[in-house]
Amino acid sequence: VEASIPEPQREAWKRNQTAAFKSSDEFEKEVVRHVETSLARSMFNCDEKAAYSATSLAFRDRLILDWNKTQQRQTYLDSKRVYYLSLEFLMGRALDNAMLNVGMKDTAKAGLADLGFRIEDIIGQEHDAALGNGGLGRLAACFLDSLASLDFPAWGYGLRYRYGIFKQEIIDGYQVEVPDYWLDFNPWEFPRHDVTVDVQFFGSVKKVTNEEGKSVAVWEGGEIVVAVAYDVPIPGYDTPTTNNLRLWSSKASGGEFDFQKFNSGDYESSVAEQQRAETISNVLYPNDNLERGKELRLKQQYFWVAASLYDIVRRFKKSKRAWREFPEQVAIQLNDTHPTLAIVELQRILIDVEGLDWDLAWEIVTGTFGYTNHTVLPEALEKWPVGLVQHLLPRHLQIIYDINLFFLQSVEKQFPDDREILTRVSIIEESQPKMVRMAHLAIVGSHKVNGVAELHSDLIKTTIFKDFVEIYGPDRFTNVTNGITPRRWLHQANPRLSELIASKLGSHEFLKDLSQLNKLELLVQDKEFKKEWAEIKFANKVRLAKYIKETTGVNVNPSALFDVQVKRIHEYKRQQLNIFGVIHRYLTLKAMTPAERKKQMPRVSIFGGKAAPGYWMAKQIIHLINAVGSVVNNDEDIGDLLKVLFLEDYNVSKAEIICPASDISEHISTAGTEASGTSNMKFVLNGGLIIGTCDGANIEITREVGENNIFLFGNLAEDVEDLRHAHTYGSHTIDPDLAKVFEEIQKGTFGSVHDFSAMIAAVKDHGDYYLVSDDFHSYIETHKLVDEAYRNQEEWVVKSITAVARMGFFSSDRCIYEYADGIWNVEPLPRRD
Ligand code: GPU
Secondary structure (H helix, E strand, O other), X not given: OOOOOOHHHHHHHHHOOOOOOOOHHHHHHHHHHHHHHHOOOOOOOOOHHHHHHHHHHHHHHHHHHHHHHHHHHHHHHOOOEEEEEOOOEXXXXXXXXXXXXXXXXXXXXXXXXXXXXXXXXHHOOOOOXXXXXXXXXXXXXXXXXXXXXXXXXXXXXXXXXXEOOOEEEEEOOEEEEEOOEOOOOOOOOEEEEEEEEEEEEOOEEEEEEOOOOOEEEEEEOOEEEEEEEEEEEEEOOOOOOEEEEEEEEEEEOOHHHHHHHHHOOOHHHHHHHHHHHHHOOOEOOOOOOOOOOOHHHHHHHHHHHHHHHHHHHHHHHHOOOOHHHHHHHEEEEEEOOOOOHHHHHHHHHHHHHOOOOHHHHHHHHHHHEEEEOOOOOHXXXXXXXXXXXXXXXXXXXXXXXXXXXXXXXXXXXXXXXXXXXXXXXXXEEOOOOOEEEHHHHHHHOOOEEEEOOHHHHHHXXXXXXXXXXXXXXXXXXXXXXXXXXXXXHHXXXXXXXXXXXXXXXXXXXXXXXXXXXHHHHHHOOOHHHHHHHHHHHHHHHHHHHHHHHHHHOOOOOOOOEEEEEEOOOOHHHOHHHHHHHHHHHHHHHHOOOHHHHHOOOOEEEEEEOOOOOOOHHHHHHHHHHHHHHHHHOOOOOOHHHEEEEEEOOOOHHHHHHHHHHOOEEEEOOOOXXXXXXXXXXXXXXXXXXXXXXXXXXXXXXXXHHOHHHOEEOOOOHHHHHHHHHHHHHOOOOOOHHHHHHHHHHHHOOOOOHHHHHHHHHHHHOOOOXXXXXXXXXXXXHHHHHHHHHHHOHHHHHHHHHHHHHOOHHXXXXXXXXXXXXXHHOOOOOOOOO
């Protein structure tokens, strides 16, 4: 249906076009209008929440005008687009980011002040959009910011979960999960009730002969769930480009079927059916680096993939181009294996719906997809039981078998004498029950596979995907080291530091060309500059100390060394190593005379992070941290020399307070286990140093900032296998200092001996898989070096400035250019208006 307004009437439209506010007066007008109309309130009942809502609606209106123009232009120019498929987008708050990206924060600040509000209080009203678990979801959010800021025509596709990651409460030292219902009022989304896709599940496949005498598959029966689009505008920084994040929400298909049920008095079962459909987009699975193979999770994956591909194909078809041009118009990036069914779905659309032959379709598919791997941990590699896929998606299973058949045939040709390789690389694992290996499917169906840091990309080529390098050659595999957006993680989180840097570099250009930070190195001997630098760090620590006081009641001294480890709780990330180290410090202090104690460097050990609800050991680690905190923080011998805190409900908006306030942060995973890490980058960009292992992006951070500006310790990835082997088959002795820590825990110093015994047994009796004991000594010694270095504040500030100056490489802008160049083959499309 043609919905376009005919030429003669367009004058009237142009005359009445909506104008974006430009001054604080115009902004105020918009806020008042939204309070009075959208919210139906007045100046007599406008609290901060209402002021936040109205401010957000005013900015949303502004963004959508830019959004419209961006989309019109992208459609008109019909250039290649990027689609980033991710089950997680950990966006955090939108208002502050929107104000800064459109360059209107000062305008809004003045306007809000005029109306009786402080901008910080208004920003603080917003509920985080927490549609992700950790690094993987936050990476997707940083990428969206960079794609828009660099003017790439790009869309994100995800699920609109009703419940994001749970809210964490700490009750009596234990984690308790509370549902995160965030949608009661979300001014940042545009429901598109007219943009829907019917998604089919279950049913059966029959072969029929078509008019041309060809046998074709018809997937019929089963049930339909409707996907409804919700659009979230993504503003670029200092550009009118505003991209789209499209999130799908599930709803029952309704229609005649329900009506029949209703008439036959079966109202309840039709309601139940509706609820079942809505369950699909109900909740984000709270696991990080773990796949548990739940049927509903597979349903989520297909629902989201099918709706997104339908949308992408619909947009392509509007251009009336030949199918073989599809990969020239469309690049789809798979954020981990979660969207791998997209490969099968596109093949299905092309052969079953559009009637292409298999080989052409497959060429189009592999030309379109790229796959990013984010882990080598075996428990995180996705596999689905063949029976489940058969039941839920019968046609897709047939196509998977065909893809596998053709793939294995070609491998057999290439390696005629090697039977073993076929078993190893098959997309189907011949286990009991048989499983579909999603990573294998993703590799076979993509033209590029990338890891997320150099070490990680090397590891996937030499371990889990080794055979595929033999088969496809090394060119299919590449590295794109992760990055972070300097807009949120410097400009927004640390405005004073951002302004200091801008004043020295002469502009804010560094926010879009982070390599310009290197000019700061010329200033490392500038006394005044160093003083300001140190003052800003101190002010950020004061702010965090205030937050700690408010949330935990504990007083911390902002002059102490702030030592932070905030990230998901996981044995491989080794918060247990950290807390054992803290106990060792406590015991050492206790053993000292008061005179000796006076000479020690005061420390504040700060932890934060969520444990997956079903991850028992991670929950024990949280409990031990809290238990140690309640002993240490109340020990009068210790006073300010050591405080131990667990900050509840770590999330993006809390990270914005915590990252600028660290002196040192801990990135201490067992070597070879953390694919990249990205918070390591956030802390260094904010002038904190790192204590870390030779793992993930720590290695590249070291290369950039220099070995003198980072504290590395521990065994190397290449030695891990041998050490593990020795633990199991040789004699396994525990580090003596660690043994003393264990004795203290077992004495009951920190309460519940029973609770902590499993953590100790994992090291002592079960092979110490994560090498806690092997790395303990070097960890403790390196912390001593940190204390020593921190005594020399003058030198410490030089390290801090030098490190920041050398962090340019870790901007997510650099990542996006690398993907655009090496994987997507897309160009930016700047708007000239
Ligand atoms: N990552 Br797999 C997650 O946050 N969740 C996951 O389920 C998987 C990976 C992380 C990696 O652990 C981290 O090292 C990396 O920096 C991040 O993805 C982004 O690539």
